[in-house]
Amino acid sequence: MIDLKSMDLPQMTAFFQELGEPAFRAKQVFSWLHRGTRTFDEMSNLSKPLREKLSQTCFITAPVVERKQVDPKDGTIKYLWRLGDGSCIETVLMRYHHGNTVCISSQVGCRMGCAFCASTLGGKVRDLTPAEMLDQVLFTQLDAGTAVSNIVLMGIGEPLDNFDTVLRFLELVNSPAGLNIGMRHISLSTCGLTEKIDKLASYRLQLTLSVSLHAPDDATRSRLMPVNRGVGVERLLEACRRYFEVTGRRISYEYALIDGVNDTDWQADLLAKRLKGTGSHVNLIPLNHVEESPLKPSRRVAAFQKRLERQGVTATVRRKLGGEIDASCGQLRRRRMQEEA
Numbered sequence: 001m002i003d004l005k006s007m008d009l010p011q012m013t014a015f016f017q018e019l020g021e022p023a024f025r026a027k028q029v030f031s032w033l034h035r036g037t038r039t040f041d042e043m044s045n046l047s048k049p050l051r052e053k054l055s056q057t058c059f060i061t062a063p064v065v066e067r068k069q070v071d072p073k074d075g076t077i078k079y080l081w082r083l084g085d086g087s088c089i090e091t092v093l094m095r096y097h098h099g100n101t102v103c104i105s106s107q108v109g110c111r112m113g114c115a116f117c118a119s120t121l122g123g124k125v126r127d128l129t130p131a132e133m134l135d136q137v138l139f140t141q142l143d144a145g146t147a148v149s150n151i152v153l154m155g156i157g158e159p160l161d162n163f164d165t166v167l168r169f170l171e172l173v174n175s176p177a178g179l180n181i182g183m184r185h186i187s188l189s190t191c192g193l194t195e196k197i198d199k200l201a202s203y204r205l206q207l208t209l210s211v212s213l214h215a216p217d218d219a220t221r222s223r224l225m226p227v228n229r230g231v232g233v234e235r236l237l238e239a240c241r242r243y244f245e246v247t248g249r250r251i252s253y254e255y256a257l258i259d260g261v262n263d264t265d266w267q268a269d270l271l272a273k274r275l276k277g278t279g280s281h282v283n284l285i286p287l288n289h290v291e292e293s294p295l296k297p298s299r300r301v302a303a304f305q306k307r308l309e310r311q312g313v314t315a316t317v318r319r320k321l322g323g324e325i326d327a328s329c330g331q332l333r334r335r336r337m338q339e340e341a
């Protein structure tokens with residue numbers, strides 16, 4: 001069976017040409033699929049024989065809401081979706097004054113092994129397909145009854161570890177025949193795969209690249225993030241500098257503050273020293289406590305921020321949304337897996 005929704009428009013055009021259909025057929029079907037249509041029967045501008053032929057050879061992905069949690073205070077919605085093969089992934093809808101942002105997953109589980117992250121506890125099960133990534137945006141919009149204007153790739157998984165799929169996904173949501181969401185409204189967060197950062201730079205996309213740094217020194221970063229071992233902070237920051245040179249887009253750094261681990265004055269000073277002059281921005285995130293982990297949220301968030309700012313590095317503390325609904329990536333899926341076990 002053919003996964004039509006994962007195709008870009010040129011591929012779909014070639015597909016319909018092979019069926020002996022005119023080129024505009026592709027655009028019609030593309031547009032139905034990108035509106036979240038679940039069956040070929042609903043595609044009323046296609047002939048009955050074509051609809052039948054498509055049902056016999058192609059499938060349309062559509063996740064099912066396994067669980068939905070709404071934060072009563074800020075309206076954040078967290079979805080746990082069940083996919084065609086029974087796997088579960090999470091999507092979060094956050095409401096801001098400037099529009100709705102959806103935080104989506106790129107893999108089922110994750111193999112990066114960060115010590116503070118719930119997504120990585122059961123390892124990686126598989127990569128998502130482009131359609132499964134797109135579906136998170138489409139079906140969140142349909143279920144919540146509201147349009148999404150911004151996308152962040154910060155849910156379960158490491159997007160650069162599923163590189164080709166993520167690139168296709170970006171092309172799909174960017175498409176004028178589909179959701180038409182501009183690259184400047186998209187952020188991609190990575191744990192810092194240096195070769196993939198260079199590869200991404202070569203596409204010169206206007207998206208925002210966020211790098212999860214979490215420590216300025218190798219001992220701490222390697223302890224928290226296995227991906228740092230054998231690479232080191234210096235080489236990561238060099239890749240980030242190259243990224244900025246090639247794309248002209250400044251990188252933003254994520255820094256989850258953990259009590260007694262990465263929130264000391266000397267680490268603030270080292271971080272400031274390493275980022276000074278790059279024009280980069282640091283997002284300080286109060287750690288979301290994960291049950292299985294001994295790591296605790298820092299009590300020095302404001303002091304750490306002040307110390308960075310005093311040394312010329314701009315830092316903001318991320319506003320906490322969905323604090324009442326397990327909104328830290330991977331926690332809902334983790335809970336569901338435990339219930340099933």
Ligand code: SAH
Pocket residue numbers: 114116117118153154155156157158159189190191192210211212254256285286287288289290328329
């Ligand atoms: N794999 C990518 C994207 C997914 S994680 C990455 O590493 O960037 C999205 C962000 O949430 C990352 O910055 C990650 O480090 C952070 N994060 C994960 N678990 C967290 C927790 N328990 N508390 C705070 N931030 C967390």
